[in-house]
Amino acid sequence: xxxxxxxxxxxxxxxxxxxxxxxxxxxxxxxxxxxxxxxxxxxxxxxxxxxxxxxxxxxxxxxxxxxxxxxxxxxxxxxxxxxxxxxxxxxxxxxxxxxxxxxxxxxxxxxxxxxxxxxxxxxxxxxxxxxxxxxxxxxxxxxxxxxxxxxxxxxxxxxxxxxxxxxxxxxxxxxxxxxxxxxxxxxxxxxxxxxxxxxxxxxxxxxxxxxxxxxxxxxxxxxxxxxxxxxxxxxxxxxxxxxxxxxxxxxxxxxxxxxxxxxxxxxxxxxxxxxxxxxxxxxxxxxxxxxxxxxxxxxxxxxxxxxxxxxxxxxxxxxxxxxxxxxxxxxxxxxxxxxxxxxxxxxxxxxxxxxxxxxxxxxxxxxxxxxxxxxxxxxxxxxxxxxxxxxxxxxxxxxxxxxxxxxxxxxxxxxxxxxxxxxxxxxxxxxxxxxxxxxxxxxxxxxxxxxx
Ligand code: TYD
Ligand code: MG
Numbered sequence: 001x002x003x004x005x006x007x008x009x010x011x012x013x014x015x016x017x018x019x020x021x022x023x024x025x026x027x028x029x030x031x032x033x034x035x036x037x038x039x040x041x042x043x044x045x046x047x048x049x050x051x052x053x054x055x056x057x058x059x060x061x062x063x064x065x066x067x068x069x070x071x072x073x074x075x076x077x078x079x080x081x082x083x084x085x086x087x088x089x090x091x092x093x094x095x096x097x098x099x100x101x102x103x104x105x106x107x108x109x110x111x112x113x114x115x116x117x118x119x120x121x122x123x124x125x126x127x128x129x130x131x132x133x134x135x136x137x138x139x140x141x142x143x144x145x146x147x148x149x150x151x152x153x154x155x156x157x158x159x160x161x162x163x164x165x166x167x168x169x170x171x172x173x174x175x176x177x178x179x180x181x182x183x184x185x186x187x188x189x190x191x192x193x194x195x196x197x198x199x200x201x202x203x204x205x206x207x208x209x210x211x212x213x214x215x216x217x218x219x220x221x222x223x224x225x226x227x228x229x230x231x232x233x234x235x236x237x238x239x240x241x242x243x244x245x246x247x248x249x250x251x252x253x254x255x256x257x258x259x260x261x262x263x264x265x266x267x268x269x270x271x272x273x274x275x276x277x278x279x280x281x282x283x284x285x286x287x288x289x290x291x292x293x294x295x296x297x298x299x300x301x302x303x304x305x306x307x308x309x310x311x312x313x314x315x316x317x318x319x320x321x322x323x324x325x326x327x328x329x330x331x332x333x334x335x336x337x338x339x340x341x342x343x344x345x346x347x348x349x350x351x352x353x354x355x356x357x358x359x360x361x362x363x364x365x366x367x368x369x370x371x372x373x374x375x376x377x378x379x380x381x382x383x384x385x386x387x388x389x390x391x392x393x394x395x396x397x398x399x400x401x402x403x404x405x406x407x408x409x410x411x412x413x414x415x416x417x418x419x420x421x422x423x424x425x426x427x428x429x430x431x432x433x434x435x436x437x438x439x440x441x442x443x444x445x446x447x448x449x450x451x452x
Contacts, residue, residue, distance in 0.1 A: 015027070078299075123174030123175060342371075371444065
């Protein structure tokens, strides 16, 4: 017989407690505990369905050749690490309205067009609403099936009859498993439903794409709890203020993480942006101080982004340090290095730093261009338009080498840059680019100050 039990569960990390507590001991979040009643079903062994039940030597296990199915959307294939892996569980997270349903419907459409049976389960929209969106996006093959359902049991029944090659669930927060007595969207529901889909997907060899909502502060149940369970986590970024959207790989068991895809949202859905550097640099204003271009690498892709800095006199005891798009602590270290090793006085100044276009770059190679932008702003001195930079800055002010140099330089040359400020290595060559090697921050500033 099953028993019921009341537990309190953290909506942020999924930790449990026997009573309500104000601050989660696991993740440190405040006021995230909600009460849940769960059935304790006696667990039967048959729930484990993986085939290899006895331990086997690793050398005897056959590795299956990496089969991948193209989603028909190159940028999506890129963040997936080359396409959909059969049997994998993928989580696509993002704020409401960012374009998750649109992207998955487009991918489902082209997978269906390539002959795969695709089932899209929608718990949020009626089939008519989905059809309306599909009409905007263009023709769909009759291999694409739609099911408006939130009960996992009925979804399983539908899946058993249809036997789809690909399953899309929009969204995991709307699903509900009758054995779990909490509301859809609660941590235990989300986790149980995802676990069932995971087991089913792995046994049937079917890729399952889960859509998960995240609010601005990331508190809603789901995505963070799911990250441990799924094979691939993609996050949709960009928001409403930009017409283009970024999809980033946060975790991938089948490819590099940190991969980035760029889309633009238009009248007929999301279209791929083939050359994002061009897009990010397209609105560069000319001849203002405080702007520098960084040659960074996101995942496997080189990207040119504009960094802006503003340095103003501060009237506060603790001057302001505001950053967007960069790793705050790293930027603070760079400011401290500038102050100590290069004599740039910032202690009485407010400093604002921004990466243009809403991209977030967490690469250490951003240090050098960031320092250039800050000094340019502090001294009201122009960084020439056709110079780009990359390099990590150490605490002693040295400029340290970074990887993928030739890819960065190739991208810079392609976009018409004439000079590149790079870490000293003595062996850097590039076609059509003048390479300026610097060993420390002082040398970099000399270059900046010697320009017109
Ligand atoms: P949607 O995919 O519904 O977002 P999510 O599933 O992440 O909540 O798309 C949201 C926005 O995209 C919506 O504001 C309308 C816009 N949109 C377009 O601009 N063009 C289109 O062709 C489509 C289908 C949507
Ligand atoms: Mg949606």
